[in-house]
Each structure stands twice: as structure tokens, then as C-alpha cells.
Amino acid sequence: MIPRYSRPAMTAIWEPANKFRIWFEIEAHACDALAELGVIPTEAARAVWSGGDKPYTPERIARIDSIEAETKHDVIAFLTELAEQVGPEARFVHQGMTSSDVLDTCLAVQLKQAADILLDDIDRLLEALERRAFETKDLACMGRSHGIHAEPVTIGLKFASFAAEFQRNRARLEAARADIASCAISGAVGTFANIDPRVEERVAARLGLVPEPVSTQVIPRDRHAQFFATLGVIASSVERVAVEIRHLQRTEVREAEEYFSPGQKGSSAMPHKRNPVLTENLTGLARLVRGMAIPAMENVALWHERDISHSSVERMIGPDATITLDFALARLTGVVDKLVIYPEAVARNLNQLGGLVFSQRVLLALTQAGMSREDAYKAVQRNAMQVWSRGANFLDLLKADADVAGLLPAATLEELFDLGYHTKHVDTIFTRVFGRA
Numbered sequence: 001m002i003p004r005y006s007r008p009a010m011t012a013i014w015e016p017a018n019k020f021r022i023w024f025e026i027e028a029h030a031c032d033a034l035a036e037l038g039v040i041p042t043e044a045a046r047a048v049w050s051g052g053d054k055p056y057t058p059e060r061i062a063r064i065d066s067i068e069a070e071t072k073h074d075v076i077a078f079l080t081e082l083a084e085q086v087g088p089e090a091r092f093v094h095q096g097m098t099s100s101d102v103l104d105t106c107l108a109v110q111l112k113q114a115a116d117i118l119l120d121d122i123d124r125l126l127e128a129l130e131r132r133a134f135e136t137k138d139l140a141c142m143g144r145s146h147g148i149h150a151e152p153v154t155i156g157l158k159f160a161s162f163a164a165e166f167q168r169n170r171a172r173l174e175a176a177r178a179d180i181a182s183c184a185i186s187g188a189v190g191t192f193a194n195i196d197p198r199v200e201e202r203v204a205a206r207l208g209l210v211p212e213p214v215s216t217q218v219i220p221r222d223r224h225a226q227f228f229a230t231l232g233v234i235a236s237s238v239e240r241v242a243v244e245i246r247h248l249q250r251t252e253v254r255e256a257e258e259y260f261s262p263g264q265k266g267s268s269a270m271p272h273k274r275n276p277v278l279t280e281n282l283t284g285l286a287r288l289v290r291g292m293a294i295p296a297m298e299n300v301a302l303w304h305e306r307d308i309s310h311s312s313v314e315r316m317i318g319p320d321a322t323i324t325l326d327f328a329l330a331r332l333t334g335v336v337d338k339l340v341i342y343p344e345a346v347a348r349n350l351n352q353l354g355g356l357v358f359s360q361r362v363l364l365a366l367t368q369a370g371m372s373r374e375d376a377y378k379a380v381q382r383n384a385m386q387v388w389s390r391g392a393n394f395l396d397l398l399k400a401d402a403d404v405a406g407l408l409p410a411a412t413l414e415e416l417f418d419l420g421y422h423t424k425h426v427d428t429i430f431t432r433v434f435g436r437a
Contacts, residue, residue, distance in 0.1 A: 001323040010326040013113045014319035017056040022106040023078055024052055026203055027093050030185060033202035040092040048093060051086035075099040096195030101185045104219040108182050109207055111227055114322035115177035121329035122170045126163055128336040130434055133159035140419055141346045151357050152422040162241050164433045169234045176230040179223050184215035189305045217306040221299040228296035231321050235289035238328050242279035249276045255346045259338035278335050285328040292317040354387050355394035361416045369407040379403045
């Protein structure tokens with residue numbers, strides 16, 4: 001991923017130094033297990049640790065790269081450089097193993113590490129959403145369906161809705177993390193013909209993984225498909241929040257706005273512009289992450305016990321999807337944390353259509369008073385349409401309508417225009433989401 005959309009901790013997971021360190025630990029732990037089983041000398045396992053347990057410096061990485069330039073095989077290049085560090089005992093390294101044992105187990109570790117960062121990102125976002133939800137819990141605003149005024153909600157309920165969604169996303173990512181944390185040390189075509197299954201168990205325990213039940217030489221890619229699909233779902237949730245903010249920032253609405261810092265510029269041509277650039281950026285980043293889920297699903301169907309059609313895909317989507325989503329979650333947290341709310345605009349929009357938002361309550365009251373639902377709907381709608389067409393006051397029109405006024409006195413109609421009626425269960429919803437109100 002380009003540096004513009006990268007953060008150091010996540011990027012470090014995909015750097016060669018971390019990858020080669022994981023490869024080394026896989027091989028070294030396997031040697032320990034082989035030594036315990038009497039397959040290789042104990043001294044050899046010790047030599048692997050003492051000779052190879054060093055940082056993967058730029059010099060070591062460059063040496064591996066130079067070997068790979070000749071061998072055209074990354075794992076062999078790694079093992080060759082390791083042998084240069086370890087000495088003659090290196091002949092016992094990689095006993096009975098195949099390249100996929102190293103590559104797949106390493107990828108599992110890296111994705112698990114990435115998931116831990118993303119879970120922390122979600123926790124930070126949830127903190128910001130909860131704080132803003134309670135700050136605006138009782139700030140009534142216009143609820144919209146199809147982009148059109150519907151009935152009142154509160155700004156706090158918007159934040160609560162986002163928080164509930166990211167609570168679900170956190171649970172999804174925890175499940176995907178558990179599913180991807182799979183270890184395969186089963187040798188060529190996954191039969192354990194040349195390596196004892198207890199080696200796999202040892203390596204898995206040391207790396208915080210679980211043995212893959214059937215690895216066929218590669219770990220089945222349904223696990224990876226689930227992982228990247230989960231990232232795609234989370235990215236979609238990021239976009240949902242971003243799109244809502246973009247709509248609320250439109251000039252005609254302007255109920256909320258991204259923080260516009262001193263010295264910030266909105267347009268090279270128009271000095272007055274304050275554009276929702278961060279949330280627009282998040283929409284674009286979400287598209288990228290979602291786009292990486294499809295190749296992961298296509299990787300599931302490999303030839304027989306293995307092929308490497310998945311390899312090039314994962315070398316790209318592993319870093320790019322996790323780095324992009326990490327950046328997006330952090331950016332969204334910042335947007336939510338500093339989002340500017342304009343209560344006056346919220347109130348203005350809420351009252352823009354002269355009380356039309358109470359139409360359903362009037363409809364229900366007429367049916368309770370004895371009018372058929374069909375007639376009640378017609379009576380309410382014919383008055384509502386006059387508000388749309390000529391900007392009249394809805395309550396005044398209802399009071400002057402003989403059919404309505406005959407069943408609902410003026411005082412009753414006025415009671416139906418109570419904003420609190422629409423927000424009376426906000427505490428119940430908050431308790432469901434946050435465990436408190």
C-alpha cells in the first residue's frame with residue numbers, strides 16, 4: 001500500500017524483517033520438536049537457535065534477495081541464508097517440511113497480528129461513537145427515508161446505530177481471527193509421510209495457532225476467504241458512517257460537518273469551500289477493501305492438493321487490505337471524534353415542513369377515533385399535500401378540515417404534535433446498545 005494510506009504498526013507486519021522472523025521461528029520450533037522425537041540431534045536444534053536467532057537486518061534481507069535472484073525460490077533462498085548463519089547443523093532444518101508449511105503458517109501469524117491491530121482500531125472507534133452518542137442522545141433531528149423527511153429521531157440514535165454495527169463487526173473479526181489462526185506442518189500433499197504430526201502441534205502451540213485438521217499441503221482457503229470477506233463487511237460499515245456524514249454536510253442540510261482545521265483549504269479555485277474530503281476518502285478506501293474479498297473467494301478452488309494461483313493474490317491483498325482498513329478505521333475515528341454538530345440547523349430542518357413529520361400519529365389517532373384507515377389516510381394526505389405544494393402549516397390545515405376536526409378536537413390535535421412522543425424510547429435503545437442510558 002502507498003505510504004499515504006499506511007500506518008507504521010500495520011505496515012511492519014508485512015515487512016520482510018517480520019516475515020523472515022516468523023519463518024525462522026517456524027523452522028526453529030520444528031527443529032525443537034524433531035529433536036524431542038529423536039529425529040535430529042538435540043545439538044542441531046540448539047545450533048539453529050544460537051546461529052539463526054538474530055535480527056533480520058537490511059544486510060541479511062539483501063542476502064536472501066540475492067540468493068532468490070538465482071534460485072527463483074523464496075523459501076530456498078531463506079534456508080540457504082539461514083544455513084550460512086547456522087553452519088553444518090543446518091542440514092537438519094526443514095526436515096520433512098514443504099514450502100507451504102512455512103508460507104501458510106506464516107501468513108496465519110501475520111493475519112492474526114493484523115487482526116489484533118484492527119480489533120484495537122475498532123475499540124477506539126467504538127469509544128468515540130459511544131461518547132458522541134451520549135453527547136447527542138436527546139438532540140432530536142429529522143429522520144429520513146429515501147432521502148426524504150420521515151419522522152423524528154435523534155443524532156444520538158445515529159451514533160448508537162453505528163456503534164451497534166461495529167460491535168457486530170468486532171465479533172465478526174474475532175471469529176475470523178480465530179478461524180485464520182491455523183498451522184500446517186504436514187509436508188508434501190499434507191500426509192505427514194515425512195514428518196510427525198506432533199511437530200505441527202508443537203509449532204502451533206508456540207505460535208498461538210491450532211493445527212489444521214486437513215491441510216492437503218496448503219491450508220484450505222475458505223479460511224482466508226472468510227477473513228477477507230469480514231474485512232470487506234467492516235469496510236462497508238465504514239462507508240455507511242462516511243456516507244451519512246457526507247449527506248449531513250451538504251450545504252442544504254448542514255447538520256454536521258467534518259472538522260475544518262485552521263489553515264485548511266477546501267478548493268484551489270473557490271476559497272469558500274469546506275468539502276467532506278475525509279469521508280469521501282473513506283468511501284474510496286472501503287471500495288478497495290471490498291474489492292479484495294472477491295479474489296480471496298476465488299482462491300478457495302485450487303487444483304487437487306495445491307497450486308500457487310492463490311499466492312500472487314495473497315501477497316498483494318494480505319498487506320493492502322489490512323493496511324487500508326487500519327488506516328480507514330483510524331481516520332473514521334478521528335472524523336467521529338471531531339465531528340461538528342450544528343443544533344440550530346438540526347432544529348431548522350426538523351421544522352422545515354410545518355409539522356408534516358407528525359402525519360402518522362394523526363393517522364393513527366383518526367383510526368382510534370373510529371375512522372377507517374383508508375379514509376384516515378386520505379384525510380391526512382390531502383392536507384399534507386397542501387404543505388408540500390404551498391408551504392401551509394399542517395396543524396392549522398388539520399384543524400380546519402371538517403372530517404378531521406369532527407373526530408379530533410383542536411386540543412387533541414395539538415397533543416399529537418409532541419416531539420417527545422418520538423423520542424420516548426431512546427433510553428431503551430441506548431440500554432440495548434451500550435448497557436446503560
